Amino acid sequence: xxxxxxxxxxxxxxxxxxxxxxxxxxxxxxGFASGAGIFVLVIMGAIGAFLVWKSIPSLQADSTNFFTTxxxxxxxxxxxxxxxxxxxxxxxxxxxxxxLALPVGIGIALFIAFYAPRPVASTLAFITDLLAAVxxxxxxxxxxxxxxxxxxxxxxxxxxxLGWIPIFSNSLGIYSKSLFIxxxxxxxxxxxxxxxxxxxxxxxxxxxxxxxxxxLGATRWEMVRMAVFPFARPGMISAAMLGLGRALGETIAVxxxxxxxxTINWHITEPGGNSFAANIALxxxxxxxxxxxALIASGLVLFxxxxxxxxxxxWIVSRRKDFSGAN
Amino acid sequence: MAKRIDVSDLDIYYSKFxxxxxxxxxxxxxxxxxxxxxxxxxxSTVLRTLNRMHEVIPGAYVNGKVLLDGENIYDAxxxxxxxxxxxxxxxxxxxxxxxxxxxENVIAGLKLERTKGVKRDKASMDAVVEKSLRxxxxxxxxxxxxxxxxxxxxxxxxxxxxxxxxxxxxxxVLLMDEPCSALDPISTLAIEDLIEDLKERYTIVIVTHxxxxxxxxxxxxxxxxxxxxxxxxxxxxMGPTAKIFSTPTEKATEDYVSGxxx
Ligand SMILES: Nc1ncnc2c1ncn2[C@@H]1O[C@H](COP(=O)(O)OP(=O)(O)O)[C@@H](O)[C@H]1O
Ligand SMILES: [Mg+2]
Numbered sequence: 222x223x224x225x226x227x228x229x230x231x232x233x234x235x236x237x238x239x240x241x242x243x244x245x246x247x248x249x250x251x252g253f254a255s256g257a258g259i260f261v262l263v264i265m266g267a268i269g270a271f272l273v274w275k276s277i278p279s280l281q282a283d284s285t286n287f288f289t290t291x292x293x294x295x296x297x298x299x300x301x302x303x304x305x306x307x308x309x310x311x312x313x314x315x316x317x318x319x320x321l322a323l324p325v326g327i328g329i330a331l332f333i334a335f336y337a338p339r340p341v342a343s344t345l346a347f348i349t350d351l352l353a354a355v356x357x358x359x360x361x362x363x364x365x366x367x368x369x370x371x372x373x374x375x376x377x378x379x380x381x382x383l384g385w386i387p388i389f390s391n392s393l394g395i396y397s398k399s400l401f402i403x404x405x406x407x408x409x410x411x412x413x414x415x416x417x418x419x420x421x422x423x424x425x426x427x428x429x430x431x432x433x434x435x436x437l438g439a440t441r442w443e444m445v446r447m448a449v450f451p452f453a454r455p456g457m458i459s460a461a462m463l464g465l466g467r468a469l470g471e472t473i474a475v476x477x478x479x480x481x482x483x484t485i486n487w488h489i490t491e492p493g494g495n496s497f498a499a500n501i502a503l504x505x506x507x508x509x510x511x512x513x514x515a516l517i518a519s520g521l522v523l524f525x526x527x528x529x530x531x532x533x534x535x536w537i538v539s540r541r542k543d544f545s546g547a548n
Numbered sequence: 549m550a551k552r553i554d555v556s557d558l559d560i561y562y563s564k565f566x567x568x569x570x571x572x573x574x575x576x577x578x579x580x581x582x583x584x585x586x587x588x589x590x591x592s593t594v595l596r597t598l599n600r601m602h603e604v605i606p607g608a609y610v611n612g613k614v615l616l617d618g619e620n621i622y623d624a625x626x627x628x629x630x631x632x633x634x635x636x637x638x639x640x641x642x643x644x645x646x647x648x649x650x651x652e653n654v655i656a657g658l659k660l661e662r663t664k665g666v667k668r669d670k671a672s673m674d675a676v677v678e679k680s681l682r683x684x685x686x687x688x689x690x691x692x693x694x695x696x697x698x699x700x701x702x703x704x705x706x707x708x709x710x711x712x713x714x715x716x717x718x719x720x721v722l723l724m725d726e727p728c729s730a731l732d733p734i735s736t737l738a739i740e741d742l743i744e745d746l747k748e749r750y751t752i753v754i755v756t757h758x759x760x761x762x763x764x765x766x767x768x769x770x771x772x773x774x775x776x777x778x779x780x781x782x783x784x785x786m787g788p789t790a791k792i793f794s795t796p797t798e799k800a801t802e803d804y805v806s807g808x809x810x
Pocket of ligand 2: 591592593755
């Protein structure tokens with residue numbers, strides 16, 4: 222490296238000093254970039270190690286199966302606790318959120334990018350960007366105070382007309398504080414994220430592909446399927462993962478809405494349910510030493526789930542690399 | 549299969565900007581018509597009005613008529629989607645769909661027919677793919693790698709793939725906007741040979757920057773120019789290619805083809 226740099230000083234074709242500052246700049250930048258990369262890995266590793274280390278005492282103390290138990294009495298003697306209900310509630314509420322937010326978010330992004338007239342498009346884009354920045358406590362409060370009372374009818378409708386699908390049936394006749402409502406609030410929370418990210422990706426689809434499809438006689442929707450979706454697929458998956466990550470880890474909105482219960486109840490419109498993040502927030506202050514360790518163990522599971530989700534997304538994105546359009 | 553085109557009094561706008569004014573001309577079936585002229589004078593703009601691709605740009609519109617075998621493609625009850633299915637287009641930069649294989653690229657237009665209830669089995673799809681790729685002089689080069697991505701081909705091959713994609717749907721007219729400008733001389737020659745073959749079956753309109761190319765491939769040539777600085781483009785004259793390049797009527801045309809400006 223330093224060799225070539227000194228050679229260049231004598232090269233008459235290269236303006237004096239110019240190339241060299243470029244090289245120094247290069248080196249500084251490379252050092253900075255790889256440093257930042259390593260820093261991220263170290264932080265990840267440190268968090269993982271911390272979680273494992275702190276969860277060991279509770280896992281040793283647990284007298285039942287950590288994965289299948291639906292109770293949470295870690296400070297009892299013997300300790301009885303497991304994550305089954307937390308895992309169930311987290312996955313179901315996040316799944317409801319994604320099922321609702323993905324199509325709507327992508328639809329909004331498509332509308333902004335390809336259908337709406339310019340002024341409408343930029344206004345909508347501005348609003349979704351604003352919504353993406355609203356703190357989750359606001360969504361939680363709004364969900365609790367406004368959405369929940371107004372969603373009873375919808376939940377009842379689901380029971381009345383789709384009740385033959387087991388998850389929608391509700392034998393209690395009480396429709397509030399359910400995983401369903403939590404999922405809807407989560408959906409509204411992640412919607413702006415999903416929509417803003419997919420919109421950015423859609424806008425980057427080269428107009429050559431869009432015009433290529435239209436010139437073949439594609440309708441707008443056919444053009445979207447032919448030229449936009451294939452090109453934007455990796456970005457759409459990233460957007461979904463960002464949204465899913467937020468939904469899985471959301472604490473306060475879920476904690477406010479659910480009436481925390483350690484049950485696995487497939488009737489999603491009935492009260493009850495719980496999630497990793499909400500449970501940690503609700504139990505932290507009253508927990509004893511083993512209780513804290515147990516909460517951290519549940520946090521470790523959430524950490525691993527998000528890691529797995531992200532790795533899965535990367536794998537999906539890389540599967541058809543030849544066809545990615547990057548070459 | 550090939551149809552004639554009659555354009556009359558066409559004014560072409562980008563929002564408030566009048567880009568091309570008062571264009572009137574006719575294109576006979578099974579001929580090659582070349583558009584030449586300095587850049588920015590509206591050749592691409594005029595070409596794109598012939599299959600209603602112009603209006604894809606927000607705010608863009610036209611006044612006037614474009615008749616395809618006597619029917620105005622700008623009539624209120626005409627769906628631009630159908631116009632574009634009848635009139636194929638090849639762009640300046642090869643634009644195969646990057647996520648599709650060579651095979652999928654060729655049948656991309658056919659797949660759209662499925663929405664209209666046309667069903668094709670695998671064998672007939674295969675036949676169309678072979679026929680179109682042969683028609684685009686590409687078959688021998690790609691027949692062993694039909695399932696590889698189209699974006700892995702050379703620029704010239706990609707452009708012929710785009711031509712195959714355009715002719716797979718058996719259009720009436722083929723529009724080409726400087727199809728060779730991004731290609732090397734050998735690929736350019738291959739495309740020019742191809743145009744020679746294609747004109748047996750299609751009406752072809754080609755924009756070209758290269759006057760030798762216009763002289764080689766076309767039977768009719770139209771010269772476009774700006775009416776003046778800051779003024780809209782217009783068609784200066786149109787006639788048999790041999791005449792335009794030897795004894796044009798207009799002074800501006802003569803200056804241009806003899807290389808005195810542009
Ligand atoms: N998308 C567009 N929006 C606005 N003006 C455009 C657009 N495309 C072309 N124009 C204008 O229309 C005129 C003709 O352009 P074009 O048809 O591309 O010329 P040519 O193909 O002969 O080089 C130019 O003044 C150009 O700036
Ligand atoms: Mg042009």
